Amino acid sequence: MDFEVVTIGAGVVGLSIAAELSSFKKNILVIEKNESFGMETSSRSSEVIHAGVYYPKNSLKAKLCVMGNELLYEIGRNNNIPYKNCGKLIVATSSDEEKKLHQIMNHSLQIGAKGVRIVDKNEIKQLEPNVSALSAVYFPSSGIIDSHSLMKYFYFKAKDNYCDFLFKGEVCGIERYKDLYKVIVKEENGQSASVLAKIIINAAGLNSGKIASLAGFDVEKLKYKIYYRKGIYFRVQRKLKLMPQMLIYPVPPEEATVGIHTVPEISGGMRLGPYDFWADKIDFTVDDSYLELFYNSSKKFLPCLQKEDLSADMCGFQAKRYGPGEKSRDFVIKEESDNGFPNFINLIGIESPGLTSSPAIAKEVQKIVKRI
Numbered sequence: 001m002d003f004e005v006v007t008i009g010a011g012v013v014g015l016s017i018a019a020e021l022s023s024f025k026k027n028i029l030v031i032e033k034n035e036s037f038g039m040e041t042s043s044r045s046s047e048v049i050h051a052g053v054y055y056p057k058n059s060l061k062a063k064l065c066v067m068g069n070e071l072l073y074e075i076g077r078n079n080n081i082p083y084k085n086c087g088k089l090i091v092a093t094s095s096d097e098e099k100k101l102h103q104i105m106n107h108s109l110q111i112g113a114k115g116v117r118i119v120d121k122n123e124i125k126q127l128e129p130n131v132s133a134l135s136a137v138y139f140p141s142s143g144i145i146d147s148h149s150l151m152k153y154f155y156f157k158a159k160d161n162y163c164d165f166l167f168k169g170e171v172c173g174i175e176r177y178k179d180l181y182k183v184i185v186k187e188e189n190g191q192s193a194s195v196l197a198k199i200i201i202n203a204a205g206l207n208s209g210k211i212a213s214l215a216g217f218d219v220e221k222l223k224y225k226i227y228y229r230k231g232i233y234f235r236v237q238r239k240l241k242l243m244p245q246m247l248i249y250p251v252p253p254e255e256a257t258v259g260i261h262t263v264p265e266i267s268g269g270m271r272l273g274p275y276d277f278w279a280d281k282i283d284f285t286v287d288d289s290y291l292e293l294f295y296n297s298s299k300k301f302l303p304c305l306q307k308e309d310l311s312a313d314m315c316g317f318q319a320k321r322y323g324p325g326e327k328s329r330d331f332v333i334k335e336e337s338d339n340g341f342p343n344f345i346n347l348i349g350i351e352s353p354g355l356t357s358s359p360a361i362a363k364e365v366q367k368i369v370k371r372i
Contacts, residue, residue: 006197014203015154020362022161044316064357088142091133231274321349
């Protein structure tokens with residue numbers, strides 16, 4: 001069967017693209033190797049609507065985060081998707097950390113975050129009485145959203161526009177066939193089938209580098225190789241009434257991480273995390289060996305926290321275009337004619353703020369597709 005567009009990957013980014021494109025392209029197939037949508041990175045995150053803090057000025061991450069922030073709130077309001085515009089504090093608990101707050105604030109304002117300002121100890125106590133800090137940067141446009149409900153919205157919007165989905169189908173080959181692409185798919189029964197497509201969109205997340213390599217891209221040369229960063233979470237089991245309603249983040253300890261922060265949930269629960277580190281393989285296990293680290297990191301700004309309040313919870317992985325010791329790299333959202341692959345659109349290294357950026361990423365891809 002021939003399709004105008006084949007999208008590989010049904011995480012939040014692939015789904016948002018399918019929903020966006022299905023409004024004007026009627027012959028779209030989304031291929032997903034898992035049994036349903038959003039079963040990897042998209043369902044294992046902090047579910048934060050980011051304001052725009054950690055990303056270089058003029059980067060795609062910065063631009064699409066700020067745009068996506070507004071779009072997510074609009075989508076949530078208009079489609080009964082649970083969300084909470086709770087706000088966020090990056091808190092300083094030492095004089096050395098306080099020195100970094102103005103730099104964080106100024107950078108966030110430069111990349112377009114709205115209403116960012118410094119708050120002192122007294123205002124922190126008014127906002128969150130049980131948070132201990134000397135001062136903080138306040139981000140009023142930060143929040144949380146029910147990521148599964150968001151993905152369901154994108155999925156059914158695409159389905160209503162006659163987009164087709166193939167689940168339990170793993171892409172195992174991509175070949176040029178005249179002016180089309182032949183996508184070879186290994187199905188659940190072990191048999192292989194193929195489809196032809198004019199346009200390929202690689203939105204495979206953790207496997208985006210692998211898909212690019214299958215198609216023939218030199219992932220090492222192009223910096224499309226994906227490195228895994230594992231993030232683990234601990235759950236707060238007690239004293240939930242004393243836990244902050246806002247997102248409380250530390251001053252970032254290093255470039256590769258934002259540090260262990262509070263993760264309030266729409267349901268009223270609370271997690272802490274992620275503590276993240278480089279990993280060679282995808283492994284979703286979490287154990288209690290990190291309890292001391294989580295406790296010591298969080299106790300600095302949550303003085304009411306006790307060790308017995310915590311238990312190991314879940315983990316997720318981010319797909320990064322850089323490895324240990326390397327500087328952060330931007331998203332790749334690119335039509336690949338200049339690399340010899342016309343009508344092939346790569347989305348590589350869509351890590352945080354991928355959830356926040358997802359509707360903005362979809363609009364970016366839509367613009368590319370309209371030019372093809």
